[in-house]
Amino acid sequence: MIRAVGLRRTFKVGKETVEAVRDVGFDVAAGELLALLGPNGAGKSTTLRMLTTLLPPTAGSVHIAGFDAAREPGRVREVIGYVGQKSASGENHRIRDELVTQGRCFGLSAQKARHRADEVLDILGIGDLATRVPGTLSGGQRRRVDIALGLIHHPRVLFLDEPTTGLDPHSRAALWDRIQLLRREHGITILLTTHYLDEADRMADRIVIVDRGRVIADGTAGALKADLAGDLMHITTSDTDAARAAADLAGGMPGVSRVTAEGRTVNVRIADADTALPACLRLLDRAALTVTRADVRRPSLDDVFINLTGHRLGESGDAYATVPTDEPIGDTHA
Numbered sequence: 001m002i003r004a005v006g007l008r009r010t011f012k013v014g015k016e017t018v019e020a021v022r023d024v025g026f027d028v029a030a031g032e033l034l035a036l037l038g039p040n041g042a043g044k045s046t047t048l049r050m051l052t053t054l055l056p057p058t059a060g061s062v063h064i065a066g067f068d069a070a071r072e073p074g075r076v077r078e079v080i081g082y083v084g085q086k087s088a089s090g091e092n093h094r095i096r097d098e099l100v101t102q103g104r105c106f107g108l109s110a111q112k113a114r115h116r117a118d119e120v121l122d123i124l125g126i127g128d129l130a131t132r133v134p135g136t137l138s139g140g141q142r143r144r145v146d147i148a149l150g151l152i153h154h155p156r157v158l159f160l161d162e163p164t165t166g167l168d169p170h171s172r173a174a175l176w177d178r179i180q181l182l183r184r185e186h187g188i189t190i191l192l193t194t195h196y197l198d199e200a201d202r203m204a205d206r207i208v209i210v211d212r213g214r215v216i217a218d219g220t221a222g223a224l225k226a227d228l229a230g231d232l233m234h235i236t237t238s239d240t241d242a243a244r245a246a247a248d249l250a251g252g253m254p255g256v257s258r259v260t261a262e263g264r265t266v267n268v269r270i271a272d273a274d275t276a277l278p279a280c281l282r283l284l285d286r287a288a289l290t291v292t293r294a295d296v297r298r299p300s301l302d303d304v305f306i307n308l309t310g311h312r313l314g315e316s317g318d319a320y321a322t323v324p325t326d327e328p329i330g331d332t333h334a
């Protein structure tokens, strides 16, 4: 349904050239929900704008539902909905009127536009807000209105740029449910950008991780964790000397990709920790090293990101978190 090949986009800023997107490519199947995950400045919005005909790529190509975005942008716009980071609604018109006007802009008759407006209000669970004006809504309600506006013309593909940024946890969860419903019950292909790891993990069929304008991983959350992170064994020993000795022994085990000793604890990254842990404990026992505690932790997407880039998603001054702040929406750039 979506095919991006070798996308590149540079910007001239004074004498400098900013390479916002260097080489991005992926396919999204019909009905799939794909999350484009990456830190601030990774190139997610720029990629989205190229996919939605809002920005011409410096190089590369985009096809949506078989239409070439460069040669048939009008056909592409007919089949896609785009919800940017900034709110698309004004302040003073009633929500239902905004939706009807939007429907009319897409060529629906007055009757069909009214009917569709009620339909999308229902899909987003905001029928009770129909006569309110956007200026009086909460961030989460306003986000739903934005998505309703993006759905008015029955798009087959929906692009959402950081749909939950700035929402409180309750509003985020409610919005996740609505987005899942769009895909499940209405068969819409969805591509969303996010820098929330838990969001990508829980929502997406597939995750494409971008960093500094490049795709650095592409797969299901489960496959990324299994292939790029591995399980973690935490083994606590009697003292720091024992931990160092245990780390040396554990490091020689098959399937180990990394071992660190912190105080009395040894952290071992290993392919299949459930099987490896008993073997490791026997090894340490034979060496007369006392183990006071041992447990296994499954990898998170954060572990995947660290393994790929050497830093956490939230590091280097970027404003990432797995728990969002309560900042209002609509203050980020499009």
Ligand SMILES: Nc1ncnc2c1ncn2[C@@H]1O[C@H](COP(=O)(O)OP(=O)(O)OP(=O)(O)O)[C@@H](O)[C@H]1O
Pocket: 011, 012, 013, 018, 019, 020, 021, 038, 039, 040, 041, 042, 043, 044, 045, 046, 047, 195
């Ligand atoms: N119009 C522009 N002119 C100059 N540089 C730009 C422009 N748009 C984007 N950039 C730069 O391109 C890089 C990628 O920006 P982009 O907005 O695509 O990242 P992002 O991953 O969406 O980040 P965020 O999560 O903060 O929205 C950044 O360094 C940004 O400053």
